Amino acid sequence: MAISMGKGSVGVLTGVFIASLAVVVAVLLLRTYNLPELKVAWKGKGAPRIELEEDEREQLYEALKGALRIPTVSFSPSEQNTTALEEFKEYIKSAFPRVFNSSLVEYELVGGYSHLFNVQGSDNSLLPYMLLAHLDVVPATPEGWDLPPFSGEEKDGYIYGRGSLDDKSRVIGILQALEFLFKKGYKPRRSFYIGLGHDEEISGRHGAKEIVKTLETRNVKLEYLLDEGFGVLDGVIYGTKRPIALIGVTEKGAITLNLTVNSPPGHSSMPPRESSIGILSAALSRLEQNRLPNLFGTGPEGSTFEQLANEFYWPLNIMMANLWFFNPIISRLMALTPSGNAIVRTTTALTIVNGGIKANVIPATATATVNFRLHPAQTVEEVLNMVSEIIMDERVILSAIKAFDPLPISPYDEENFGYQTLKRTITDLFSVPVAPAVCTVNTDSRHFVNLTESVYRFSPVVMTAEDLGRVHGLNERISREGFETGIQFYWQLIQNSDSDTVPVHRHSEL
Numbered sequence: 341m342a343i344s345m346g347k348g349s350v351g352v353l354t355g356v357f358i359a360s361l362a363v364v365v366a367v368l369l370l371r372t373y374n375l376p377e378l379k380v381a382w383k384g385k386g387a388p389r390i391e392l393e394e395d396e397r398e399q400l401y402e403a404l405k406g407a408l409r410i411p412t413v414s415f416s417p418s419e420q421n422t423t424a425l426e427e428f429k430e431y432i433k434s435a436f437p438r439v440f441n442s443s444l445v446e447y448e449l450v451g452g453y454s455h456l457f458n459v460q461g462s463d464n465s466l467l468p469y470m471l472l473a474h475l476d477v478v479p480a481t482p483e484g485w486d487l488p489p490f491s492g493e494e495k496d497g498y499i500y501g502r503g504s505l506d507d508k509s510r511v512i513g514i515l516q517a518l519e520f521l522f523k524k525g526y527k528p529r530r531s532f533y534i535g536l537g538h539d540e541e542i543s544g545r546h547g548a549k550e551i552v553k554t555l556e557t558r559n560v561k562l563e564y565l566l567d568e569g570f571g572v573l574d575g576v577i578y579g580t581k582r583p584i585a586l587i588g589v590t591e592k593g594a595i596t597l598n599l600t601v602n603s604p605p606g607h608s609s610m611p612p613r614e615s616s617i618g619i620l621s622a623a624l625s626r627l628e629q630n631r632l633p634n635l636f637g638t639g640p641e642g643s644t645f646e647q648l649a650n651e652f653y654w655p656l657n658i659m660m661a662n663l664w665f666f667n668p669i670i671s672r673l674m675a676l677t678p679s680g681n682a683i684v685r686t687t688t689a690l691t692i693v694n695g696g697i698k699a700n701v702i703p704a705t706a707t708a709t710v711n712f713r714l715h716p717a718q719t720v721e722e723v724l725n726m727v728s729e730i731i732m733d734e735r736v737i738l739s740a741i742k743a744f745d746p747l748p749i750s751p752y753d754e755e756n757f758g759y760q761t762l763k764r765t766i767t768d769l770f771s772v773p774v775a776p777a778v779c780t781v782n783t784d785s786r787h788f789v790n791l792t793e794s795v796y797r798f799s800p801v802v803m804t805a806e807d808l809g810r811v812h813g814l815n816e817r818i819s820r821e822g823f824e825t826g827i828q829f830y831w832q833l834i835q836n837s838d839s840d841t842v843p844v845h846r847h848s849e850l
């Protein structure tokens with residue numbers, strides 16, 4: 341039976357369609373332009389800036405350069421340069437005499453080479469907080485560097501060296517800020533700890549974990565903890581109008597999975613139809629081709645982009661403010677770049693492969709290692725199940741040598757003392773918007789979740805995409821100005837943390 345419509349019905353349908361479209365557009369625009377301003381001004385005064393004399397300024401650069409010259413390299417989980425770790429102990433003692441000799445500081449060595457400082461405040465009713473950093477670095481050879489990686493040399497206003505970003509500038513920055521504070525007669529009201537791990541680059545088992553055990557035996561609870569993170573990102577997030585500070589409120593989980601295939605060895609002149617290397621390669625290829633699902637918006641990354649919506653150029657601002665509508669497009673766009681892809685899903689990285697001993701021998705065994713970084717909405721168990729389904733071959737033996745779930749999401753509401761104190765200090769110093777984010781790499785802070793629910797990751801420096809490539813890469817360096825600003829940050833954060841109340845915003849002035 342044919343359905344016929346009169347001219348009138350068509351007109352009504354068109355009218356309904358146009359009205360619906362208008363409603364959708366109105367909602368999109370309202371949500372975009374009614375977003376609260378990112379608040380960047382605060383009630384009351386924050387800590388004033390440090391005023392440095394010229395000799396003090398030189399002293400802080402020299403302190404960093406000296407630290408960069410000590411090659412505290414973590415080569416592998418079982419090999420560290422312990423001579424350098426010993427030297428580093430003596431170095432910080434001589435570079436920061438006020439910190440080590442103050443009657444307000446209890447200092448102890450933990451796990452052989454890690455350092456724990458307890459700075460006594462005057463008000464025991466306030467929970468202490470903790471600043472965490474690590475003094476070990478990944479290896480570096482001089483090839484490809486403009487200046488040798490362990491020379492601490494300077495060029496065009498930049499101090500070069502392995503660790504100048506990750507993470508010796510924070511180690512030295514925190515100690516230097518405290519040294520200056522003591523020099524000016526500062527006495528903290530709130531107690532705090534400084535923890536300097538010596539094996540973060542190889543999991544923190546003997547450093548950060550031992551610090552945690554030490555504090556746990558003393559029943560210590562923390563108001564908040566701050567460790568390394570991405571910092572103030574300039575031009576890194578596509579489509580943003582100005583630099584953005586991201587505070588890591590969680591970090592991705594991780595699995596290191598070994599794959600092994602055994603098959604009968606033999607002469608290469610009579611190869612089997614399938615060899616251990618062939619079976620393994622097919623499994624690896626399936627893993628790389630079948631990425632785990634795009635989960636954009638199911639973890640705190642949705643909040644990051646919604647909170648930052650006003651910071652994007654048109655039309656991205658409308659899309660970010662309305663993820664309920666544009667999620668399918670944004671999630672696909674994000675997956676196009678490696679850094680965006682790391683945010684939207686559990687990533688799969690093939691990192692080690694081994695097999696074969698001689699050109700005319702069919703090997704008995706082939707092995708590989710795959711490193712997964714887990715999206716906050718997934719667990720180790722779920723990912724391992726998905727991986728087995730993708731490989732679908734019982735000849736491939738799977739064994740997880742390291743696995744942990746994504747870290748809990750730390751609070752970032754207006755009542756949280758740690759988050760708001762950090763946010764205030766960042767906005768006072770850098771005058772940029774601040775948003776919560778997922779940290780896509782792992783840090784020592786993950787060992788501290790039993791001591792506080794408020795674990796944050798933020799490094800006080802402006803980073804471009806090029807700078808991010810220098811972390812663990814070539815020509816790692818920090819500008820003189822960037823380093824000094826970082827010290828300002830800790831100088832102010834320590835004083836702002838003395839407050840017993842949560843900082844309160846007032847309307848944006850930027």
Ligand SMILES: CCCCCCCC/C=C\CCCCCCCC(=O)N[C@@H](CCC(N)=O)C(=O)O
Pocket residue numbers: 504505506509510512513514540541542543544568569570571780781782783799800801803811818822823824825826827
């Ligand atoms: C005065 C202060 C100046 C501050 C300057 C700080 C500059 C830092 C800028 C960026 C740092 C980026 C942070 C990178 C963290 C990388 C962490 C990492 O690689 N973790 C490993 C952990 C490995 C493990 N075994 O656990 C990883 O995720 O693989």
Ligand SMILES: [Zn+2]
Pocket residue numbers: 474506507540568
């Ligand atoms: Zn680091």
Ligand SMILES: [Zn+2]
Pocket residue numbers: 478506541812
């Ligand atoms: Zn590192």
